[in-house]
Amino acid sequence: MTNDNKIKGAAPDQENAPSKCFKQENTKESRILKELSSGRTLNRFEAERLGDHCLHSTIATLRRKGYSFYDQWEHVPTRFKKETRVKRYSYVGMRREQV
Numbered sequence: 001m002t003n004d005n006k007i008k009g010a011a012p013d014q015e016n017a018p019s020k021c022f023k024q025e026n027t028k029e030s031r032i033l034k035e036l037s038s039g040r041t042l043n044r045f046e047a048e049r050l051g052d053h054c055l056h057s058t059i060a061t062l063r064r065k066g067y068s069f070y071d072q073w074e075h076v077p078t079r080f081k082k083e084t085r086v087k088r089y090s091y092v093g094m095r096r097e098q099v
Helices: 028-037 044-050 055-064
Strands: 067-077 083-094
Touching: 028 044, 028 055, 028 083, 044 055, 044 083, 055 067, 055 083
Parallel strands: none
Antiparallel strands: 067 083
């Protein structure tokens, strides 16, 4: 690779790393949005299988981007035979001003 294609100021082992300006297709946000927009609902534990370990944060990010979600508290069993409260999210759509 020529020096023209190297990322300026990058560490030597990262000089040829792909630029962050390329759109990533399989992101945590895109996986969650695809799942919810298909009609499914998710809580934080179900989102784990999609690689999302902090669903409320992903939902907040998507909301800032203009997506709307309905959320409702629910109780789910823990592995210690108790219950914990989590939110279940469902996709509503884009906000009007974003469409």
